[in-house]
Amino acid sequence: MNLAYFSSLAMVTATVIYLVALTAHAAEWASARRVDAGPSTTDGSPAASSATSSTAGTAARRDRIAADLTRVDRFGRMGLALTAVGAALHVAGVVLRGLAAGRPPWGNMYEFVSSTLAILVVGYLVLVWLGKMRWLGLPVTLLLSVGLGLAVTVFYVAVAPLVPALHSVWFVIHIIAAATAGAMFNVGGLASVLYLLRTRAERRGTVRGYVVRLPQPEVLDRVAYRAVAFAFPLWTFTIAAGSIWAEYAWGRYWGWDPKETWSLVTWVVYAAYLHARATAGWKGRRAAWLGVVGVAMFWWNFVGINLLVSGLHSYAGI
Amino acid sequence: MKPVEFLRFLWTQLTSMRTALVLLFALMIAAVPGSLGPKILPQRPNNPVLVREWIAARPELGAVFDRLGLFDVYGSPWFASIYLLLLVSLVGCIVPRIAVYARAVRAMPPGVPKRLDKLAERASGPTRLSASDALDAGERWLVAGRYRVRRQGNELSGEIGYLRELGNLAFHVSILGVLAGIAVSSLFGYKGSVIAVEGSAFSNTLSQYDDFAAGAFFKASALPPFTLWVDKFDVSFERGSVQHGAARQFQVTGRLAGPAEEPRPTILEVNTPVILGSSMVNLIGHGYAPIVTVTDPSGAVAYSGPVVFLPQDGNFTSLGVIKAPDARPQRLAFDSIFVPSQSTASGVGPRSTFPDADNPTLWGTVWTAPPKVETGRPENVYSLDKTEFTQVMDGAVPASFRLAVGASYTVPDGSKITFDSWKRWTKLQVSSTPGLPIVYGSIGVAVLALMLSLFGKPRRIFARVTDADGVRSVDVGGLDRAESRAGLGDAVAGLADAMGASVSVMGVSGEPAPGRRGTKSQLTLAGEQLEESE
Numbered sequence A: 001m002n003l004a005y006f007s008s009l010a011m012v013t014a015t016v017i018y019l020v021a022l023t024a025h026a027a028e029w030a031s032a033r034r035v036d037a038g039p040s041t042t043d044g045s046p047a048a049s050s051a052t053s054s055t056a057g058t059a060a061r062r063d064r065i066a067a068d069l070t071r072v073d074r075f076g077r078m079g080l081a082l083t084a085v086g087a088a089l090h091v092a093g094v095v096l097r098g099l100a101a102g103r104p105p106w107g108n109m110y111e112f113v114s115s116t117l118a119i120l121v122v123g124y125l126v127l128v129w130l131g132k133m134r135w136l137g138l139p140v141t142l143l144l145s146v147g148l149g150l151a152v153t154v155f156y157v158a159v160a161p162l163v164p165a166l167h168s169v170w171f172v173i174h175i176i177a178a179a180t181a182g183a184m185f186n187v188g189g190l191a192s193v194l195y196l197l198r199t200r201a202e203r204r205g206t207v208r209g210y211v212v213r214l215p216q217p218e219v220l221d222r223v224a225y226r227a228v229a230f231a232f233p234l235w236t237f238t239i240a241a242g243s244i245w246a247e248y249a250w251g252r253y254w255g256w257d258p259k260e261t262w263s264l265v266t267w268v269v270y271a272a273y274l275h276a277r278a279t280a281g282w283k284g285r286r287a288a289w290l291g292v293v294g295v296a297m298f299w300w301n302f303v304g305i306n307l308l309v310s311g312l313h314s315y316a317g318i
Numbered sequence B: 001m002k003p004v005e006f007l008r009f010l011w012t013q014l015t016s017m018r019t020a021l022v023l024l025f026a027l028m029i030a031a032v033p034g035s036l037g038p039k040i041l042p043q044r045p046n047n048p049v050l051v052r053e054w055i056a057a058r059p060e061l062g063a064v065f066d067r068l069g070l071f072d073v074y075g076s077p078w079f080a081s082i083y084l085l086l087l088v089s090l091v092g093c094i095v096p097r098i099a100v101y102a103r104a105v106r107a108m109p110p111g112v113p114k115r116l117d118k119l120a121e122r123a124s125g126p127t128r129l130s131a132s133d134a135l136d137a138g139e140r141w142l143v144a145g146r147y148r149v150r151r152q153g154n155e156l157s158g159e160i161g162y163l164r165e166l167g168n169l170a171f172h173v174s175i176l177g178v179l180a181g182i183a184v185s186s187l188f189g190y191k192g193s194v195i196a197v198e199g200s201a202f203s204n205t206l207s208q209y210d211d212f213a214a215g216a217f218f219k220a221s222a223l224p225p226f227t228l229w230v231d232k233f234d235v236s237f238e239r240g241s242v243q244h245g246a247a248r249q250f251q252v253t254g255r256l257a258g259p260a261e262e263p264r265p266t267i268l269e270v271n272t273p274v275i276l277g278s279s280m281v282n283l284i285g286h287g288y289a290p291i292v293t294v295t296d297p298s299g300a301v302a303y304s305g306p307v308v309f310l311p312q313d314g315n316f317t318s319l320g321v322i323k324a325p326d327a328r329p330q331r332l333a334f335d336s337i338f339v340p341s342q343s344t345a346s347g348v349g350p351r352s353t354f355p356d357a358d359n360p361t362l363w364g365t366v367w368t369a370p371p372k373v374e375t376g377r378p379e380n381v382y383s384l385d386k387t388e389f390t391q392v393m394d395g396a397v398p399a400s401f402r403l404a405v406g407a408s409y410t411v412p413d414g415s416k417i418t419f420d421s422w423k424r425w426t427k428l429q430v431s432s433t434p435g436l437p438i439v440y441g442s443i444g445v446a447v448l449a450l451m452l453s454l455f456g457k458p459r460r461i462f463a464r465v466t467d468a469d470g471v472r473s474v475d476v477g478g479l480d481r482a483e484s485r486a487g488l489g490d491a492v493a494g495l496a497d498a499m500g501a502s503v504s505v506m507g508v509s510g511e512p513a514p515g516r517r518g519t520k521s522q523l524t525l526a527g528e529q530l531e532e533s534e
């Protein structure tokens, strides 16, 4: 029984709790489906039907919908509360891991993924607190369950000291920046996915259940943009910090190592995303797709490259 | 189309936003083949040996790929053409925008448009103030909100957020700065490396380098004169079960002296290079050098000392050639493998099980060639020209040896090789990248400028006071010049309020504007906006 053991215990428990939170959010959406599919009005659109309930509906129907809504809301609050508990354990797991190792807990892929997701969940909770963004609950808990689940099962490695190349202040600066930027890219990516879902449903006239409870497309787009706007300068800094570090550690500031190259590709994708948003014919769905490609690049760089491609950045097992 | 027109057309196309977008895509896709890693598509600058092997394994495809530059993607003409086009497009795009911006900054905010109801947000209502009081109050409100204000008759215009465009321009200009810094580095910089065995010294002159590359404007006088003694190189590797064999420490203990200086102790580690003015000495590699003594059949010592071997894998199984060109009657060479921790399993050949020297073993075969006059021409010390040398046989099998430290092997012809001991060597790199301050300065500006640009809120807001039918009312409208801004409605309502109006706030569609304080009562039961507010 030592710190490393408790760290792992906390991480595994957090994963399980995230799974339960995911289930609660799924139940939230599932029960919302009934609300929105209520008896349709003359124009036949379910969304409009509930919006105009005061004119078309009877008091009984309104009561039923209100009761359903309370249940929907209860599931949502449950999901959020569980996520908060999971987050507390998750952060404790990261901190204990750092204490166990006697160094910042991001020296290998297991640690990097768990730290990044910890920043993500904290960021999400802050966003919920500040901006009522609970609608991100389902995709966020999905990402957390899958991500942390993979981390504790597949990527897990026991605590070990660092290789010499990581003995640097840049190890702290570069990686905190990368993980924070990464977490916000994820928020942006999830918002873009939801934007794509919602606009697709709108085009097909199938705005129901899950989709109805999402904010308007403009809001989704704005959230995605703000997350990227937060992360992109930080990502620029991350790459610069990495290159300063490389100059000290390896004697060259840029070497087209796979990890460096993919970081730059990710950066270019987001530059394209920002341009696309300002270009007629590209704003909207196409830009949102770029936002999704951007996070995909991020994960490919941080997981795929480590597993599949060897380069200077592959150290310390996986 | 006349040629001039055509050129102008091309230029307009090249400097359009859409082209910039396409070029960014092209850059993104073009960068991919070079980043698939050495296993899939090795790159010559990083892995020259793997490239040779790749081509040898698939000669036809390899030749085609080579011609396409796929083994040096980032140095290939097509990659260069993409970023050069992007550069031209960037310059062509920002220069005119800088001019426009320079004018806009000096100009007053535009006048109030005739029809305020075309604007994205508007508010209107009767005011209880006199016209001039209302305008005064509105002006105060705008000034307090840091708007630049223009007042004309009974109209007010305010504009804010000039920093956004400034940030945007500064960001794009600083990309040019980064490229300029890279260019300065590659024109004036240099990079050289040398292998130094423990106990040896390196003096910083061109002739001492194993490898040296410099930019077009480099002068040898730019090399700072110094001597570095590599007295001791300490390494340690993980011996525990977790990450067994991973490196834990590399440290050179040495001495450093400028010209006519007393040597002073110095430490060189992976993340702590020695910095000498604009040059830097990095520790970039290490390996083993077995120390051997070779005697020829007459008993004369033909070679004695360390020989640098090159590591082949993570456990430092290392290849090298021990050459004794002075041996007579024949020159001698030993094609050898140094294994720092020889596997003790039976029947296993030269294979190392740990990177540290726990059980150092020297394996090899023996080769001879007739004596040769010294030409002074450099030859590759790491490889043996097997067209020149012939293998020495021991009966029907090649003569070969496997030696522990202290042991020796006598070749059938009477010559002898003794594995005396071993040392470590370090690979030192001396380099100067004089453009780096420009690069990082520009990136610093870029990050700050980005923040201005991404968070800036360029906004225009207009107000007009009218008297009609004895009712004095205020009309306010606003528009955001960048997307994804929120709070415009609040600003419009705020100005109207300041001007004494009790207002009704309208969005473009005439619907109550979504996502704003004051509209919560409009939340629908379906929850469309339950979760949303600003």
Ligand code: HEM
Residues within 6 Å of the ligand: A270, A271, A274, A275, A277, A278, B015, B016, B017, B018, B020, B086, B087, B089, B090, B091, B093, B094, B167, B168, B169, B171, B172, B175, B450, B453, B454, B482
């Ligand atoms: C090296 C290539 C380029 C990169 C990396 C790049 C990057 C960016 C980024 C990150 C932004 C968003 C931040 C901001 O709004 O300031 C942006 C915006 C912008 N870029 Fe570029 N850019 C490049 C080239 C160009 C070119 C060639 C043009 C000319 C057509 C251009 C025109 C613009 C414009 C007009 C905006 C403002 C968009 C808006 O209003 O949101 N950029 N660029």
